[in-house]
Amino acid sequence: MTTQAVLVKSSKWETFLGLLPFLAFGLASILGKVPQPFHEGYLFLGFYVLALVGLLVGWVRGFPLWSYSYLGWSMVFTWWWSDMHTYGFSLFGLPIPDWGCITWLFLAATAIIALLWTRSLQPLKAFFTGIWQDWTRLSLALYTFLAFVWLLYDENHHPYLLLFMLASTLSISASVWFFLRSDRALRRTFSLLAGFAGMAIINGICEATWDYRAYYGFPNMPDPWYLTIWRGVMIFSFYAVILFWPALLGWLRCRSRPAT
Numbered sequence: 001m002t003t004q005a006v007l008v009k010s011s012k013w014e015t016f017l018g019l020l021p022f023l024a025f026g027l028a029s030i031l032g033k034v035p036q037p038f039h040e041g042y043l044f045l046g047f048y049v050l051a052l053v054g055l056l057v058g059w060v061r062g063f064p065l066w067s068y069s070y071l072g073w074s075m076v077f078t079w080w081w082s083d084m085h086t087y088g089f090s091l092f093g094l095p096i097p098d099w100g101c102i103t104w105l106f107l108a109a110t111a112i113i114a115l116l117w118t119r120s121l122q123p124l125k126a127f128f129t130g131i132w133q134d135w136t137r138l139s140l141a142l143y144t145f146l147a148f149v150w151l152l153y154d155e156n157h158h159p160y161l162l163l164f165m166l167a168s169t170l171s172i173s174a175s176v177w178f179f180l181r182s183d184r185a186l187r188r189t190f191s192l193l194a195g196f197a198g199m200a201i202i203n204g205i206c207e208a209t210w211d212y213r214a215y216y217g218f219p220n221m222p223d224p225w226y227l228t229i230w231r232g233v234m235i236f237s238f239y240a241v242i243l244f245w246p247a248l249l250g251w252l253r254c255r256s257r258p259a260t
C-alpha cells in the first residue's frame with residue numbers, strides 16, 4: 001500500500017513570498033496596458049529586479065520552497081528579454097534599444113554575488129537535493145512559464161481586457177497559495193492544474209468575446225471545428241508536458257528507494 005509523500009508546508013509569510021512574483025508580473029502586465037508617463041519597460045524591469053533579489057535571498061537561505069518561484073521567473077524573464085526591443089528606453093541615461101545578452105549578465109551577476117556571499121557550494125547542493133526529495137519544487141519553477149504565457153495578454157485589445165487580466169492574475173496567485181500551503185504532492189499538483197484550468201477558461205472567454213479579426217482587418221473566415229479541436233489538444237499537450245514531467249523525478253526517486 002502506498003501513501004502520498006508528506007512534504008513541508010510553507011508558513012503564511014513564506015507563502016506570500018512565493019506568490020509575490022506572480023502578483024507582481026500580473027500587475028506589471030496590467031499597468032503596461034494603461035497609458036503611463038514613462039516607458040512601460042520600467043515596469044517589467046522593476047519586476048526583474050524583484051525576481052533577481054528574491055533569487056539571491058533564496059540562494060543564500062539554501063533554496064527554500066518559495067525561492068523556486070523567483071528562480072523560475074528569473075529564468076523566464078531573462079530568456080524573454082534577451083530578444084526584447086525597447087526603443088525609446090534608457091537606463092541611467094544610456095539608451096538600450098536591444099537587450100540581447102544584458103539580461104543574462106544580470107542573472108550571472110546575481111549568481112556570482114550569491115557565491116561570494118555564501119562562500120560555499122552548499123546552497124547549490126541543497127537546491128538539487130531539494131528537487132530530488134520534492135519534485136513539486138521543480139513544478140513550481142516551471143509553472144512560472146505558464147503564468148508568463150497566460151498573464152501577458154500580448155496584442156489583445158478586448159474592451160474589458162484589464163478585468164480579464166486581473167481575473168487571470170488572481171486565479172494563478174490563488175493556485176500558488178494553495179500549492180505552498182499544502183503538504184501533499186497530489187494536492188500541490190491539483191492546485192497547479194486548477195490554476196492552469198482557470199487561466200485557460202478565462203483566456204478562452206476573453207478570446208471568444210472580442211472580434212480580433214475585425215480589429216486587425218482580417219477576413220472573417222472561422223477555422224473548421226476539427227482544426228480548432230486539434231489546436232486545443234496540441235496546446236494542452238504542450239503545457240501538460242511542462243507541468244507533469246517533474247512527476248517523473250518523483251517516480252524515479254520512489255523507485256530508487258531500497259525495498260523494505
